[in-house]
Amino acid sequence: MTIAFIEQNDPAPDNKEPCGLSRLSVALLGFETADEEKLKRVLQMERPDGRKYMAVSRGDKIQGDILLVNYDNPGAREEKDLILASYPQAQVVAVSRGPLQDAPARHIRGMLSAARVLAVLDQVSVPKPIEPALAGLPTADDDSLSRQVDPQDRSTAESGLSETPTSPSLSGHAGYRALVVDDSAAIQKSLELNLATLPQIGAVEFADSGEAALAKAETAQYDLIFLDVMMPGIDGYETCTQLRKKAQYKKTPIIMVSGKTSPLDEVKGVMAGCTTYLTKPVQAEAFQKLGARVLAWLERQARP
Template sequence: MNSISTALPCASKKILISVFGLSEYELRLVRSVLSLTMASGRKHSYALFDASQAADPDIVILDPDNGQARAALQELIATRNIPEPATVFISNAGQAKPGKYHLLHPLVPTKMLALLDQVADELEKVLPAAFPASAAVVQKADMDKAAIVQPLVQKNLQAAAMQTAYRALIIDDSPTARIKIDLELRSMKIASDCAETGEQALQMLEKKNYDIIFLDIVMPGADGYEICKIIRRHPQTKRTPVVMLTSKSSPFDRIRGSLSGCSSYLTKPVEHLKFRAVVEKTLTAGDAIFTMDKNQDLAMGI
């Protein structure tokens, strides 16, 4: 089965994903991840394919060891008289990995999304050859957009440079929350790692430096307030910006967050514009503190 045999008719369209052979749990997980890609700022957005739709699926996720799943895919291809879509194979560890793109059971949301983006990027490369007229329209639209956006790009060169230089740590026991924040950070070109508990995060902080930490308050084990206090007591992380995440928004929660040493506060579910504003402000403030501390150390001969 070919890995790539179709082209996206338009780079900005919603990319349709058809799934064959996944469990109900994995299907729910896929649906949740795809719904989060509709957030503003992403290059690609995805949705589950519906057989009632006129449009055909662009990418297929298939368990090749499931005979019924393979038969269902072939029936879809025959019924709609379409080429085989780009296919991502998902199998168990230790099994043969057919095709160019593959994932392992159980699905890891961030790995799945990264692979879907890779496939979508490669599909875009064949766009000019397959749809020359559409490519010309897209090119003209991009030129028009560039004429409008260029002054803003020049104005924000410093901010863009700041964004590409940072790595974040997301500490949250909710997979959905971690994916949402990871997507927001990706749109800002900020890399991220994830931890499900505060204890796991502390181990990661011992091995790697982070420029900003997103910390959920309500977690199994130590809560966010306690973890934040530990982060602030450690010489290596005491000045790392910490953004508290909570579904609560009472003044008392904000006071507790401030007392524990957090730099800023975000209420879940995180709003796109609010998130970007808080991240940019927090990182800029962190840079100012780091520069001031470095100058003080130099003045003291440290």
């Protein structure tokens, strides 16, 4: 879709910072690069009521409060559906050349101008988002570690995620066994060094492909698995799917390790059965927080 923007002067900002207003993120789905850049500039304009927007796109990790979707692009509509399956609180605004049979309540049709785009976005009411401290983190429950927090289980999740892991002696063995699956020796070494800082980890093994990981999983039982997304042969998504089909790995924490952390990539990971994501390059602080939560969950499962 090619957007013919009508340039307009936006009201001059009054340089007053509004109170109680947060910046809403707008995910841009299915637009050509040039059009996306124009939309980003539009979203940076000052609003008379103080409302602020921040554009995010495929390469960004931040999830959009509002999904601005090019409905003339079938791939964008599919991506929108995948995102909504994981983030149902996101609000959809459709953009198209002509009429739509299944248009959402908010639809920008035909020629776009900065004023039209902002006028529609200003009408969107966005529900209060999930707290950043909970979004995308493992949740302890009776059955598995899940990426999403069920509102009914939030109190349980919050207490579990803030819990400090207890002594490994409670688990009944010398330490947990971790499998690191990545075709990069540097990433393998980075994760090995990070895992060495966790006293509950008793052994770390490695595989450089999905096929090798599945073979190892047949002959050994691992308590947690770090799984690269992009690998030669079968990728991390397929490897995760195959692991989840094995009875002994139905509940095992599987952490996807990847530089690809767009909403669509995360949804694909969830559909494959991964527990959560760890972004490359691995940062020590992020690893420690994630490690503490996963180990706390493992300890609770080991208790009689």
